[in-house]
Amino acid sequence: MKKLMAFAALATLVGFLGILGFRVPTLDLVMVLVLTLGLAGYDMVTSAKRDSE
Incomplete structure (x- = not known):
C-alpha cells in the first residue's frame, strides 16, 4: 500500500510540474x-527498496 501511495504522489507531482513546464x-x-522529478523519483525508488528489506 505504501508503494501505491508513493507512486500516486509521484504521478501527481509529475502532472503538476508537467503542466508548469x-x-x-x-x-x-x-x-x-x-x-526535481529526478530527485523525487530517486527518493521513491530508494525508499521502496528500503521498505522491502
Missing part, C-alpha cells in the same frame, strides 16, 4: 523541473 517552457525552468 508546458505552460512556461523556458530552459532554466525545465532544467529545474527535470532535476
